[in-house]
Amino acid sequence: MTETGTDDAVQVLQIQLPQSVTVSTFVAARIKEVEAMRKSIKQSTSVKMAFQKLPQHMRRRAMAHEVKRLPRRLREIHANQMKKSGLPPKSKRPSRKYRRRPYNLLNDYARRRRRVKWLNTHIWHAKRFFMVEKWGYKLPHHPCDKSFRACYRAATQHCLLQDISYNRVVEISGNYSFLVSKLNKLTASAVGLSFGAKCFSEGKKYGRVILFKPGNNDPINRKPIGQVDFVWKNCSDIVASLWIFIHPAFYLELLNVFISLFELHVLNMEVDNDDVNKDSVYAGLEGVVLKELEFEISRLRLTGPLSVAVIQNAFKLVDFENVGNLPSWCNNYKIDMLSKQNQLFKDLSSDHILPPNVVFSVVVHDPRMNMPKKRTKSLPRSLKIADIESYHQNISFSPLWDSEVRQYVKENQVSNAQINEMRSELLVPGTDLNVPGEMIPVMLWKSGTKVGRCSSWDVIVPSSWAQHFFISFNMWGGRAGGLRETESLAFEESRGDILYPDSLAGEKEEWYQSDVVKQKFFSLPPNKRTNYIKFGMVSPLTFRWSLLVHEWCESDVLTGFFVLRDKKILHSVQEFLLNKSKAAEWTPIPDNCLVAVQVLPNKKGQCSKFAEICLPIEADLKNEPVERYYKDPNMKKRNDMRRSHKLLLKRLMKRRKRAKKAGKPVIKTDTALLETYKTKMRNLWLPEPEIIRHSCTRQVMGFVKQGGFCYSIGKSKGLGYVVGASLNLLAKMGFRNKILFRNTNSRQYRLASIEVLMD
Template sequence: MVVNGSKAGVSTAPPHELNVRKFAESRASELKGLHSLIAERLDNNFRSQRNKRRRTTGHDDRVAKKKFRKRRRVGAEDMGKIDSVDKDEKKNSRRVRRNVELKKNPLSGFGTSGDGTKRLRTHVWHAKRFTMTKLWGFHIPVGLHGRGRGSRALMKKLKHGVLVHDASYYGCVQFEGPEDMLVSVLSAVLVPSPSTCSEGVSHDILAGTIFGTAMLHHAGKPSFPPVSPVTYMWRPVQQISTNTGDVSIDNFHGEQNMDDSTIIRQVWVWIHAAAFKEAYDALSSSLQRQTDRAQSARVVTREGQLAKLELMGSKVFQLLQKTLLPASGSENSWHLKTCSADEHDDFGESEKTSISQNSQISSSAVVSLVVKDPRALTKKGTVIVRGQKPLGLLSNGECQIEEQTVSSCPKNEAECACEYNDLWDTSKGVCPPVEESFLSTEKYHQHKEFICLGHKSSESQNASVDGEYSRLCPILLLKNENHEDSITRCSIILPLSWVKAFWLTFMSNGAHAIGLREKHWVACELGLPHFPADFPDCDAYSNVVAMEAAALRQKSRLLPPSKRPLEVPIAPPWDCVRLTSGKRSSEVGNSGSQVEELGTQDEKIDMSKSSSYEKMETSSTDCHGVPFEGNIARTSSMLNNFLNNISGDHFLLFPKIRDQRSCLYKLMKDEAFLKPDTTVSEVQCGKTQCYIRVLLRAYKEGVFEQGAVVCAPDVADIMLWKARSQSDNQQLQIPQSSLKSYFLQLPSGKWELQIPEDPTRGETYRWPIGFITTGFVRGSKRATASALCDASLLSGLRKEQWKALPVRQRRKEIYVLVRNLRSTAYRLALATIVLEQQEQDVKFM
């Protein structure tokens, strides 16, 4: 107790309770003066103004009385039986029952609606703010309400803030077994396989320090299309007990013990919900093919146990520094800076270890952490706290001002940190977080005690939580590769029961939530492929496109015929590209006044059909909008194999190979290469087309939409476009009459390419070489689109352009023409081949 020096025995410490009546009596003169001032201004009229009254009927019970009278008339014969007991037994309304169900936080599993559709743990938060849709068996947020705009504001938030996406619909498959067996199983279904990576990368992946991305295929079924892109990670070896002699596989399939030289490893494979079932079957069949040691391993699903939150933006690490506080006593390889050395002296030395540069964390790194409940960490603010020598509230001395962060961690925090030292052990069970109501009550009593209200022996100190709850959470932090220096992408893997605790904390600290539509925009801005929009060779793409086409048809039927938009193919007719390959090959063959014999018998038939322009017109009925047929080269090795199989060493495609400099610039600046008198030769490709992903940007102007057709320009088109001034309105475009007949829909529902019979229309016709899978994002300063184009046709275009243009005007980009399906104008664009910039194109969002 602090004693005033002038008056002995008089305490100046603030009282624990305030008597309101005594306080009002001591300030009676001040209150009367204030009342007189207000009365003078209001002219003694204290009635509320009529236009400012609350128009509500909450106080009116006439509706309840009316329902009661109606119930009396219906059940007049047994009126006495209507009592309070019957009211309690009455079934609650659907709204009340649904709110109670959605507030539950079980350890595992998703809540489901009446038709079995799963709900995310953040469903209530998203349903109040986002447009929801039923997709892939989940209620998934599509985006903010409206017409699908807002991309300009989203790009600003990406550059100057943090975006958060709840990716809990991703499924996790866990492999358990000997290391050599798991490597062989993954190598059979993943492209690129872990064994084909460089020695350093392969060692880091097996050690569990970084994660890998690859395309999942069906084992032993080369003709089957790929399943989906996946992310896989290994459990670190140092976190597994080396005493394998005591490890048994009783939980697997047998009871025999493993050999002392064998270590049981675990691998997680994260799969998109659109292809989870197919991917799980492919992984299971790949494991069953290992007949020699199949009994020593197993594959299980962790769906409904783990969740995934994706963060992207320029201030991701600033958000993590404010929300993730590693628990003291946990052995973490990396810690986030949460406070300075002068603040929170009771924290351990490990928590003060900070990292200020993001470059210290390598790309694709996997960091295991045990963090405190983020809801217990409030925003730092300037508050009045008690020091070692508290001063009276009514004294004239200066109060001690400090920054306080309220933390409500248990005393045995170190023991809990050792208990949950890794997220891989959550299959044994993880305690859910403390309920929000208990935390609110606890913070309320802490605040009352802080401002010296209430007794010290308040009920907050004696309060206890019913059930098993925890204030610590094990997580895995994954840092994705940065495609821009200012944009950081991270993923947090955590138990499903902790999703709402982290989500609400991120929202309260300035993060912006996004849905599927906004996530697609971010992927286009960063130049990353987005699943399933940029993977037409997967079955998930066909399913999504079919649903989108059905929705557009239903929406079009509701409009009158005069206002219905032009019907275009939603799924691009990829077979049209094969016609372009045959046409260009025939042109090269006819340069010597006759068609040479090339390729197999099937290729000869195609060449005979396309030996002249008139014969090409008759082959238009062979091109239908069938599902995607072809291969997409997503790694440099796949593109090299394609070039080797067709003897395409002279093709001007330069995939970036590891530890080898590209010769693209060397040949581009070589004056003796491709002289004007050099004959450009083409090699007839095989039956299977090979596509590569390119990034398109407009040469001068134009907006490229999803589904737009990419065409091969003539050299004259490029010269005309480069010479045309900004004020010149002359553009290359097809006739308006041929816009509806460019793609014609057959009675079977498929689309075919129509070749114009009129020679005047044929002058403006340009042959397709690919289609755009992701269009421009409005408001983006980069304005790039993603497309898939035929590799051989791109090589031919590069040869023609390098041959026609001077050496100083040669570019590594390839000039192409792009036309939106509902537009007649062609736009000149520059295509950049992704595999010439990086070795692999398997990074996705």
């Protein structure tokens, strides 16, 4: 055998192999052998079941009786094996598939959107976010994954993506001078710039202003409505257009103010009530026309240093010189101006060279044609020497202002099914499509840059394209966030409330937050609840601004309050608090005002929501005090009520059982009795406060509205309001900015410093 093996080896070595092999010829010669081998692999002659051919890590317990648990390639084999064994497969109507047919699915979506409104990105968010109902919308609150720190990291180092289209838009058109004269009645010069400011009139920059109710000439005590963003299109004396972005919490209130201010009346009254996606149009004095653009304009926000890189990668800018067929709407606009805007944005390497609050306009192709196959991190481009003067010109001209253009891009939008069909016909799967796609006008807003704040871009797109742009930004590295991330960024940047406590919308929001916290408190068993009465907390889950201001004003008449917004006064207060010189003089401020402050603990301590801001005494600067224990007079009442209520429920249960056993009609439980018991018990746990200022050993100055650990400074902080009279007293006592704060679940006071918040 050894000699035979040696001879075979010699013969193999003597064979001369060719220098090259043609793969196509070699495979064609052995195609039958390859097919026979594949067929033998698929049709095994062993007695194994189909699911037993899978590796161990892919097997599931339910595979033996549920064919859908198997991979598609093995389902037919499994069905044949089941037939041979005498057990026919179960025939069951695909109910979920039947329910989710496109016709029924769209009808169901339309029905569910009648109660609460959906964003255009609702379907995408609903699969990945915890959704909440707020302000009449179904909004994403936070991602389902543990991503609180990841979202903060995205906002500071990468890119955070948010859909803020719930900020509703109205367009007001008319004579520029007339519009400014009317709208200035809603603003105050001491608070900031108005609609008629020269820097906003040309449309190069967008503005931000606080609106007040008209009819009151006092600039200090005017009742505010809220803060809005606006941008002008054309400011000629003949006709001008203005977009105002309004928070949904006070949208109806401000809309009614506009209707009375311009004496508007509805034009499209013949609109069908079943059409929920129809915007209203109003007409009024001097040819003023107001349009609601809720279903025409969407707003996406990108925050972080890589926002420019994400936008530039997601945007495939239109090259007007080499493009073939231009859409019909391009004939009404200057192509050279649109081409220059695209070139300026293409050459933009960093947003630091841009002026603050600049408005940018570009025209891009369908973002789905430029989307990566998997999520890709966008990196900034190499720095170039840019002509800064070019970005100070009027680059805000955009066809997006035209309603006909918005309607055109909506009607000519290619569906996802058509794009997927085009991709399936590619010779090489996974390659890019050569079709450029539809041309869409887009508007960009660059936020102002301040120290310690993250730069952000707002992308204004037609509503029908919002989801496509959102997914494209996400695929190019933007991390999606929700309402929680909006609150977190405002807290990190020490920005004050948009919904002020002296406004109607802010008051509603505070009661809503209080109800949520109370519901969580009373969902706990009695032995797990914090007894706030023993801690001396008379208002632990509610902001009682009116009562607190009334006590500090020391008057018999109930005094109204307002938030101090005068920038000159706020600057003088801040300089006095931070100035260590004894020669600094204090300028008294109104007693019935609230001042927005930031609380920074001096040593240790976590500042949480609803914490009390208190006035210190001389000894507190050396040793932090501890509040004494208080007696709870309601404890015995609660125990007696709980005991008698349990006995009552037992008697009622026995009565129902006897009636059921005897065949008599069962008496239903008295729900009014249960509600009365619930209300009385809750009032014994959290009684209505009568005094707040002198409720504990230290005088209460105000409350913390938002508190917690701040990543930007590496320690805890709080944002809240204090009464103006308490600041006057603090200045007289000579403590400067030293105060005390105490959390609701603690008796320990902590020494801290306060700073005035100024936007």
